[in-house]
Amino acid sequence: MKKQFVIGLLVAGGLWSSGCEKKESTAEEVTATEQNASAGNAVPANDPATNPNVTSQEAVNTNAAKPAMTFKKTEHDFGTINQDKRVQHTFSFTNTGQAPLVIQDATATCGCTVPEWPKEPVMPGETGTIKVEFDPAGKLGQQSKQITIRANTEPAENYLTIKTNIVGSVPQAGAAGPVRLN
Incomplete structure (x- = not known):
């Protein structure tokens, strides 16, 4: 019975500590992104390295001439x-x-x-x-x-x-x- 209790505590502690690590890394990522943005190094939304939905870094002009x-x-x-x-x-x-x-x-x-x-x-x-x-x-x-x-x-x-x-x-x-x- 004691053995099961100890194993349960170890598993719970492992889950708790891994959850904390994820929160810390997310906070670090946000801080790094904020630093890049404040330094004027913001990643454009049409960067193919960060956005898989685009194929080039060409600027999208929503006011471009369109046919009618x-x-x-x-x-x-x-x-x-x-x-x-x-x-x-x-x-x-x-x-x-x-x-x-x-x-x-x-x-x-x-x-x-x-x-x-x-x-x-x-x-x-x-x-x-x-x-x-x-x-x-x-x-x-x-x-x-x-x-x-x-x-x-x-x-x-x-x-x-x-x-x-x-x-x-x-x-x-x-x-x-x-x-x-x-």
Whole structure:
């Protein structure tokens, strides 16, 4: 019993002393950092040796010129279309910013909507287009699809919307019984 008590005291003392050592080293690190800062030797936040999230020591300029994507209109309604008729619309935009605009990606909420965008940078003041093709096959009624454009703009995402009402010759069950497709 005494042996277990002595072992317990030794373990507790070892844990206590290791905890004190950590506190002292932290205090020493803070003191060293304070001394460096007061001496004008502060480590920059973009130093790759101390910050693994940066790759170089280049200064980050948050006020740098940025591109801006301005659309003439962001929504298009195709009206009523037949189920067997593919439709397309071209959205026009202008780079109203001060830097080249680069579109990284354009995606739609559905595989039936396919956007095409310029792969080359659009210079400030120049215009570009995004062509959107919609395939209504297999759909009926009111439809609304959103296209997300990711670019080097602020905000990084811009949105376009297409709408339509689809009518077609989809067989429906009625008084004559179930519909048979051959």
